[in-house]
Amino acid sequence: MVALALSIAAILSGIVFYYQLRHVLLAALCLLPMAAAAAVALALPRAGASAGFAALFGMAAALALGERIVRAVASGTAPRRAVGQANRAVALALGPVLLAALLSFAVFAAAEAAASFAASFATAFAASWLACIFPYTEDFIARANAARERRERMLERAVSAIAPRWAFSIFGIAAVLATVAGFGIRAGTVVFDGIAPWLGAVAILFLTGFAAALRDGRAALGALLAVSFAVLFLTWSQARLPEALPFDTLTAIGGAALAAVPLALIGARAREAMREGDDLASALTQGLRENGFVAVALALIAAAPVPVFALASLFASLLLFPAATVALHTLFPRRISLEEAFRR
Secondary structure (H helix, E strand, C coil), rough: CCHHHHHHHHHHHHHHHHHHHCCHHHHHCHHHHHHHHHHHHHHHHHCCCCCHHHHHHHHHHHHHHHHHHHHHHHCCCCCHHHHHHHHHHHHHHHHHHHHHHHHHHHHCCCCCHHHHHHHHHHHHHHHHHHHHHHHCCHHHHHHHHHHHHHHHHHHHHHHHHHHHHHHHHHHHHHHHHHHHHHHHHHHEEEEECCCCCHHHHHHHHHHHHHHHHHHCCHHHHHHHHHHHHHHHHCCCCHCCCCEECCCCCHHHHHHHHHHHHHHHHHHHHHHHHHHCCCCCHHHHHHHHHHHHHHHHHHHHHHCCCCCCHHHHHHHHHHHHHHHHHHHHHHCCCCCCCCCHHHHH
């Protein structure tokens, strides 16, 4: 059953990547991190289920790179320069998240799992340079632009979560769902054997990673809450298994790293927009429109092996993260200078 689910996920990956990028060779590059994670899993069997999350993590990074390359090439940028710009932007957004995951694996002495994530991530960036020699025809650019416009129109529906009244409502709904999942875990079969302090250390590592990527404490806390929501439902799905199992820390860390990918990309793009002068709502809107597709792609691919986690991660990325960020900024507004207040 697991092999069938992974096979379906692999097939869906190729379809989703081509739909997003409209370029066969770029879509093929996005599959290479899966091969790297599989190679590490074969060489180091103790990598376990985290290798699957590592493969998805690297493919999500490759998809983000491919989208940025396509966007830049379509605007007239030379392919080599487009690849360089894409590598820098995605590395700044996802690098701190990867480091947080690697340090979290180190807390539990899981070198094999860390190796699978590092190999998958590195493969995505190394393979992206092959895009410099790919052909980009006028027909491809037209198709890619049309596809991007359709995606952005679809993602505009998530923008309503940015309004403060809806942000608090969504935040409250997430709290209720999380409470239900928490009681489900307690009544289930997952056994927590004294690892709560170590999980606290992992949470601090991810919070630090988000702070480094987003450069905003409230956005970092919102991202941590959204990732925790996704991991909670991943644990809840594990709790429904018929046999009592110890809490799988490697799976939880891998799920957290994967759920963090679209959040970091959305938040990093919002930070860029705020530096250009946009307010928080406009910046988050820009981030959702340009990078929300990564969350949708991950949900579609992960739906076969981990359906509950896929849905929870999608909700966390497109709704809970912007809602939590807006709610925290509303409750704890940023201090501004008198000169800035008069300028507004």
